[in-house]
Amino acid sequence: MKLISEVNELKKLDDFLSELSKTLVVEIGSWSRIANQYLANWGIEVTGKNKDWIKKHAQRAFLDEWRNSTDKSNIAIEEAIAEAKLAIGNQRLNAQLGEMVASILKNMHDGKRTFTIYDLGAGAGDTTIAVLDALDLYEDTQRIAPYCKFRLLEPGSTRLMVAETEIAKHSLFQNLTTPPVYVCGAYDYFESDIGKGAVDIFISNAVLHHFPFPDHFHVIYDKLANDGVMVTGDWHNTIFMHPAFMIPLLEAVGGDDKVINKFKNRFCIKEGEREKLEARLSPAERECHRAFIDFQRCLSIRLRDVKERLCIVECLETFADRVKNMEDAGFESRIDVLSKKHPGFREIRENKRLVFKENDLAGVVAVGKFRPPNSRKNDSPRSARQLNRQTA
Amino acid sequence: MNERAQSSGGDGISSSTNGNSSPPATSITEIEKLNNDLIKVTKHHPICIGAVYKVDSQSYPNWGFEATKENMAELMRTAGCYYRKDYSERRRNGSIEQMLKTDFKVTHERRMAEFIAVTVREMMRSMDDGTRQFHICDIPAREGNLSVAIAHALRRDNETEKILSRTVFHLVDISGHKLDKAEDNLSQFSGTSEKCITEDEVLFKQLDPGTFDIIVTLGHLHHKPFLVQYLTEMNPMLKDDGALVIADWHSPLCTHPAHILSLLQNIGLEPYRLDMFREIMGNQLASGRIQLEDDEANSLNNHIMHWKSIMRKLMESSCRVGESSRRVGPRLYINAAYDTSRQRQKKLADAGFSLDLADIRKAFSKAHLPMFSCTGSNSAIKRLVAGSDSATVMVGVKKG
Numbered sequence: 001m002k003l004i005s006e007v008n009e010l011k012k013l014d015d016f017l018s019e020l021s022k023t024l025v026v027e028i029g030s031w032s033r034i035a036n037q038y039l040a041n042w043g044i045e046v047t048g049k050n051k052d053w054i055k056k057h058a059q060r061a062f063l064d065e066w067r068n069s070t071d072k073s074n075i076a077i078e079e080a081i082a083e084a085k086l087a088i089g090n091q092r093l094n095a096q097l098g099e100m101v102a103s104i105l106k107n108m109h110d111g112k113r114t115f116t117i118y119d120l121g122a123g124a125g126d127t128t129i130a131v132l133d134a135l136d137l138y139e140d141t142q143r144i145a146p147y148c149k150f151r152l153l154e155p156g157s158t159r160l161m162v163a164e165t166e167i168a169k170h171s172l173f174q175n176l177t178t179p180p181v182y183v184c185g186a187y188d189y190f191e192s193d194i195g196k197g198a199v200d201i202f203i204s205n206a207v208l209h210h211f212p213f214p215d216h217f218h219v220i221y222d223k224l225a226n227d228g229v230m231v232t233g234d235w236h237n238t239i240f241m242h243p244a245f246m247i248p249l250l251e252a253v254g255g256d257d258k259v260i261n262k263f264k265n266r267f268c269i270k271e272g273e274r275e276k277l278e279a280r281l282s283p284a285e286r287e288c289h290r291a292f293i294d295f296q297r298c299l300s301i302r303l304r305d306v307k308e309r310l311c312i313v314e315c316l317e318t319f320a321d322r323v324k325n326m327e328d329a330g331f332e333s334r335i336d337v338l339s340k341k342h343p344g345f346r347e348i349r350e351n352k353r354l355v356f357k358e359n360d361l362a363g364v365v366a367v368g369k370f371r372p373p374n375s376r377k378n379d380s381p382r383s384a385r386q387l388n389r390q391t392a
Numbered sequence: 393m394n395e396r397a398q399s400s401g402g403d404g405i406s407s408s409t410n411g412n413s414s415p416p417a418t419s420i421t422e423i424e425k426l427n428n429d430l431i432k433v434t435k436h437h438p439i440c441i442g443a444v445y446k447v448d449s450q451s452y453p454n455w456g457f458e459a460t461k462e463n464m465a466e467l468m469r470t471a472g473c474y475y476r477k478d479y480s481e482r483r484r485n486g487s488i489e490q491m492l493k494t495d496f497k498v499t500h501e502r503r504m505a506e507f508i509a510v511t512v513r514e515m516m517r518s519m520d521d522g523t524r525q526f527h528i529c530d531i532p533a534r535e536g537n538l539s540v541a542i543a544h545a546l547r548r549d550n551e552t553e554k555i556l557s558r559t560v561f562h563l564v565d566i567s568g569h570k571l572d573k574a575e576d577n578l579s580q581f582s583g584t585s586e587k588c589i590t591e592d593e594v595l596f597k598q599l600d601p602g603t604f605d606i607i608v609t610l611g612h613l614h615h616k617p618f619l620v621q622y623l624t625e626m627n628p629m630l631k632d633d634g635a636l637v638i639a640d641w642h643s644p645l646c647t648h649p650a651h652i653l654s655l656l657q658n659i660g661l662e663p664y665r666l667d668m669f670r671e672i673m674g675n676q677l678a679s680g681r682i683q684l685e686d687d688e689a690n691s692l693n694n695h696i697m698h699w700k701s702i703m704r705k706l707m708e709s710s711c712r713v714g715e716s717s718r719r720v721g722p723r724l725y726i727n728a729a730y731d732t733s734r735q736r737q738k739k740l741a742d743a744g745f746s747l748d749l750a751d752i753r754k755a756f757s758k759a760h761l762p763m764f765s766c767t768g769s770n771s772a773i774k775r776l777v778a779g780s781d782s783a784t785v786m787v788g789v790k791k792g
Contacts, residue, residue: 075490085576088540095506095541099548124495126502133506137762166499169694169777349550356580357547 001268003045007053010044020262025304026253026296029065029311032058034240036213037321041242043267051213058212058315063186065311066155072306080299084291089362090126092355093205093233096364098130100351101201101231102141104344104366108200108227109144114178115200118223120190121207122152125163127233128180129170131203136172145172150180153193157184187211191219199223205233208322212315217329224369229344230331233364237288237316238281243267244274245289249312252297285318287359292316319360323352323367331367342368414675417457420466426456429672433665434656438706439699441652441669442478442725445471449617450735451647456676464618471617478725479566487709488722494701496694497641500783501611502537503776504639507785508608509541510762511637515606516559517552518759519633526559529604529629531592531612533563536574536585538610543581561585562604564592593622601628610639613736617729623743630790633755636745639785643695643730648682649673652726655696659703688732690780699726733784737771745788747771755789 004010010031017028031042032054039046046054081087105115119128128150135141135148150167154160164182167173183193202220220230239245247269250260263269278286296312303310317325323333332338333352338345345351345368355362417423427444434440444455445467452458452467459467482488516526530539539561546556563574563585571587578585588595607630616622623636630636645651653669670677684692702724731739737747746752749764752772764772764787772787 082535082573085573085580087535088537088577088580091502091537092540092544095509095544096548124499126499129499129503130506133503137507137510138760139763142763162495166495169496169500169780171774171776171778173778353548355544357582358580 001043003040003043005045005047005050007050010050010054010057013044016266020259021309023259024250024253024255025300025309027309027311028246028250029313030057030061031313032212033061033311033313033315034212035315035317035321037317038241055213055215059188061311062210069310070308073303073308073310076299076302076306076308077310080295080302083298084295086291086295086361089235089355090206093362093364094126094130095133096353096355097127097203097205097231097233098132098134100348100353100364100366101131101203102134102137102144103348104201104229104231105135105144105148106141107346107348108229108344109147113200114147114149115144116149116151116194116198117201117203118194118199119150119152120187120202120204121210122154122160122163122182123156124159125152125167127203127205128152128163128167130205132167132170132172136170142172142175145175146177148176149178150176151183151194152180153183153185153190155184155186160184187216194223196222197225197228200225200228202228202230203232206235208232208234209236209314209316214325214329217326217331221329221331221369226369227343228369229342229366230326230369231364231366233362234322235316235362236319236322236360237292238285238318239289239292240313240316241318242277244269244277246312247274248289249293249296252293253300253312284359288361291359291361319352319354319363319365322363323365326365326367331369333365333367338368342370344368414456416453418460418463420463423457423463423467426672430669433668433672434661437661437665438723439659439703440723440725441656442727443471443474444727446474446615446617446725446727446729447646448619448729448731448735450731454648454676454682456673459618468618468621475615481723483567485722488724491702491705491709491722491724494698494705496698496701500776501639504783504785505538505541505610506545507762507774507776508538508610508637508639509545511785511787512542512606512608513545513549513552514759514761515635515637515756516546516555517549518756519605520552520555524558524605526555526606527562527604528559529562529564529607531595531607531609532565533561533571533574534565534567535570536561536563536577538608539563539574539583539585540577540581542608543578543583547581556582557584559584562588564588564590564595566591593625596625596629599629602631602634603629605631605634606637607634608637611641613638613640614642614728614730619729619731619736620739620742623740623745627744627790632790634790635752635755636740636788637785638736638740638788639783640736641695641730642688642733642736642781642784643691644682644684644688644732645692645695646727646730647732647735649676651682651692653677655699655726658696658700685732685734685781687775687779687781688734691732691777691782694777694780694782695730733773733775733781733786736784736786737773740786740788744791746791747773747786747788751789752787 014030021027031044034042036046122128135145152163160182167180202224247260250263327333335351338351339348351366353364354360430441430444447455449459533539543556546552561578561583563571565571568589571589575585575587613619656666656669740747749770749772764774774785776783
């Protein structure tokens with residue numbers, strides 16, 4: 001398949017996906033919402049010329065969907081997550097993340113230092129609450145609370161108000177000498193929110209799969225103190241790595257033969273190609289596909305009932321890809337190195353934790369900053385690995 | 393201290409006067425009439441007072457009746473019927489569960505589950521001898537969130553991870569559908585489970601003593617009006633070195649009609665309904681309120697705010713107030729056997745449990761137990777909401 005890179009052609013591809021979605025109860029969504037390293041498999045070439053346009057296009061696509069979502073669609077998502085047995089995932093991610101942050105803070109606490117903890121995409125405050133819960137467990141960690149300054153950024157004002165209300169009721173709230181700061185804004189606000197080196201711990205859960213390009217890791221890196229730490233939890237999947245994997249997903253959301261054939265033709269998916277590609281996935285990756293397809297099937301049934309539309313495509317990537325992106329931005333992720341050289345990781349045996357036993361659907365990773373900025377690796381976009389068309 | 397107190401005996405049978413001239417009713421007919429009159433107050437309203445039988449039996453005298461040796465069996469049976477009726481209504485109308493999920497409830501219930509999980513992990517660490525098979529009973533398991541939290545807490549720690557393979561979660565619930573989900577959820581964390589589709593009281597009668605190492609229960613015991621009896625039946629189910637870990641919502645809301653009146657006013661009930669309530673509960677309202685500590689007053693306030701946000705949700709979902717009982721909208725019931733954590737401690741002690749921190753630490757000497765803190769108390773109690781009694785976790789071990 002010939003790669004496309006011209007903006008006009010890219011817009012046409014969105015038009016095609018949008019037209020194809022008309023017979024479905026869900027929107028396929030813009031291709032720009034796919035993680036950049038997989039775009040080549042979708043026939044899209046990211047060039048120096050179109051890169052910024054793609055980034056902005058993706059940002060707009062996510063923002064539009066967020067603006068159009070209502071309580072009804074949010075409840076539909078919640079119910080579909082529960083039915084697909086994924087509801088426990090977000091809670092587990094937060095619990096894991098909270099525990100990791102508390103251990104790191106315990107290591108870094110010297111009785112003097114104040115820690116600025118930045119929660120990006122704070123939602124209703126669940127991640128910050130999980131950190132407070134973990135600190136609240138023991139006397140030695142409770143003592144750290146007065147040294148913590150939380151800053152929560154969230155685009156939804158209603159959710160931010162819930163965060164403020166519920167955090168104020170936390171048993172450890174009175175121990176905070178500085179009340180948390182609640183900022184209503186999207187990611188672009190984060191870029192200009194605080195100065196370089198101002199954050200000690202950066203936390204975020206189930207948010208980073210809305211960033212198709214890993215530029216944000218560079219921004220976070222700059223905003224972190226020289227010994228800063230980033231702890232993130234998120235959902236992972238390889239289902240958008242290749243358009244062929246979309247076929248069962250489209251079938252699950254009601255795509256008929258006509259839709260499937262049009263999709264196959266557009267992306268030149270040959271007979272048996274999907275099966276060949278799937279055979280190269282690990283059982284855990286195949287399990288992730290199954291779980292995501294289940295979720296979308298449940299969601300499409302609910303969306304049909306409430307007559308609302310949401311997008312399927314997200315920039316989900318593998319846990320390994322995510323960690324690689326962090327490393328490319330300059331973060332250290334190897335626990336043997338971190339535990340020896342980084343003050344926050346002393347006695348920490350594992351900094352990468354998967355939530356479920358049989359797949360890498362949800363995982364938490366803590367990475368540290370201590371390398372001088374000039375040792376950063378090249379951040380040029382990587383070619384699509386493993387499953388690109390040439391090797392397939 | 394906010395208000396004046398009344399008390400009653402630990403077995404649910406009143407040992408005090410109710411502060412007014414007329415003695416509390418004891419005949420079933422009189423109690424039934426009181427209940428029917430109260431039900432009329434919120435008839436055709438989506439938020440109903442609910443059956444008076446469902447309140448904590450130790451608070452019955454505040455409502456103008458009391459449990460005696462003669463009427464207790466009938467009161468227990470009737471309360472059970474009303475709780476089962478609530479459950480059936482929730483099953484029929486899925487929106488009830490959705491309405492009851494306020495931000496406050498969801499956030500702090502999740503926190504209670506996490507606190508239980510870490511506590512149980514530490515207890516198991518202490519009890520473990522490298523080969524021990526653990527039997528954890530989760531009542532009610534619902535969709536397995538609490539058992540999953542425990543399994544995940546065990547898995548997060550390299551040392552306790554191996555215990556998980558020797559642990560059986562006994563998931564108790566009357567909903568087979570929920571238990572199927574619980575089992576599926578737990579299987580994602582290597583947890584082995586056994587489903588018990590039954591009422592907990594029935595289960596206690598079927599099991600051999602000493603079946604469980606740990607019993608956990610989250611947000612459930614405020615559905616047990618005769619809690620001392622319930623806990624007394626539960627006690628033998630634990631092994632001698634076992635423990636009961638409870639997290640529950642506490643509030644004095646249903647312990648006195650004056651609190652309910654305040655709630656009804658807060659949710660904007662029509663004046664004629666408020667007058668009906670005042671007329672029915674006149675003597676009890678005149679007799680004064682219960683003494684409340686500051687944390688209890690705060691939990692009452694939180695409970696009222698919880699119902700106010702439910703009312704707001706009902707209004708927003710355009711559930712029309714005042715329609716006929718055949719309408720589609722959900723009916724939500726206020727009354728339940730809520731008590732304060734101080735009352736709960738007493739009940740646990742009466743049922744043969746020790747909450748003494750020294751006893752707990754001795755029983756789990758190898759555990760790195762979380763901080764239990766309660767001002768002026770040596771009990772294993774953790775309050776999760778600042779300055780409030782609302783969401784509390786307690787640990788009890790068998791006495792002597």
